Amino acid sequence: MVAPAAGPSVILPTGEFEHDLCLVLAGRRFSVLGIPLGWQKLLPERLLACKEEKAPRTDRVIEIQMSSKSHLRPLSEPHDLNETSRLYFSTEEVNIASDWCEARFKIALNSPVRLMVHVEASPWFADVLENVLRVLVAYDVVQRGGVMLHCAAIVKNGQAVVLFGHSGAGKSTTSALALENGYAVVSDDINIIEPCEDGWQVTPVPFSGSLNAVSDVHHPVRLRSLYRLHQAEEDRVKQCSAARAVSLLAGSAPFINQDSYRTGQLIDILSALSMQIGVQDLYFTNSRHFLQHVF
Secondary structure, three states, X not given: OOOOOOOOOOEOOOOOEXXXXXXXXXXXXXXXXXXXXXXXXXXXXXXXXXXXXXXXOOOEEEEEEEEOOHHHOOOOOOOOHHHHOEEEEOOOEEEEEEOOEEEEEEOOOOOOEEEEEEOOOHHHHHHHHHHHHHHHHHHHHHHOOOXXXXXXXXXXXXXXXXXXXXXXXXXXXXXXXXXXXXXXXXXXXXXXXXXXXXEEEEEOOOOOOOOHHHOOOOOOEEEEEEEEEEEOOOOEEEEOOHHHHHHHHHHOOOOHHHOHHHHHHHHHHHHHHHHHHOEEEEEEOOOHHHHHHHO
16 A cells, blocks of 8 residues: 655754653664653653663664644544554555654664654654554564564463454453463553564563553563463363464454565464464353463
8 A cells, every 4th residue: 555645744843852762662672752841751651661761772763753734633532543543555664644643664673763743742642652663563573573463461380371362352351360360461452472592472562451550571471372262151272273373363463464565474473373382262251260271
C-alpha cells in the first residue's frame, strides 16, 4: 500500500524541550529527541521505568517535530489511538498515520524515525509515543529473528507458557486466574518471543494490558509451550498441526502480519518457533483447572 500524499509541512519554531529520553525496550535502546517541556511527565510509569539515564549507545533515534498541520487533528476526540492508526508499507519503509501524529522509518536497524506530532497533542502524547514504539519494536524484533505477539505469558518455576488468541479469547481471564493462584504474569497483552541460546524466551515489554501494572517479571523467561485459547465447557488440550500453528501465530503478530513485504520473513520465524516449541489448542473453562493442563 502506498502512503497518501501529505500537504506541505508547517513546522513551528523550536521552543523549550526535555533532555533526551532513552528507553530500553526488549534489549534495544530508543532515544526520543525533541519532547516539548513538560510532556515527558505525561508518560506512564511502566514506560518511564524503562528509562536509562546515560545510554552508552542508541539503536533507534526518534526525532520529534512539532506541527500545526490541520490533518493531524482527529475529526472527533479519539478514544483508542491504536484503532485509528493506519500503516503503509514499501520494500524499505513503513509510514504510520494516526490521530495527532505521523511517523516514518526505514526497516533497516538503527535507521532514524521521523515523528511529527501536533502541537495540541499533549493529552494524548503517551498513547502517540507508545503506539509508535509498538510498531518499532515489532519490526526490530523481527529483524533479530523473533516476533511480537498479542498474548498472555504465565510463569512458574522460571518457565513461561504463552496463551494467544483473538480479542476476547481469554488472555486477561487466564492471566487473572493465574495471578489468583500464585503464578506470575509477564503481560496479558503483548510479549516478545525470541530465540535464545537453548531455545526460545519470552521478553517483557511495557506496553499496556489490563494487568500490566501488577507484573513483577522484568527479565526474559524461557518459553515452555504455546497454546491457542478457546473458551469451552471443559478443560482439555489438543495438538495443533504445524501448518495451522503458523497460521494462528501469524494472526496474533500485529503490524508485521499486515506487511506483505515481510510475509516470508515472518513465516520463516513462526515456522521455526512452532517446529521447536509446538502449538496446542487449549480449551478452558473460567476456572483455575486449566493451569494443570499447561504446567
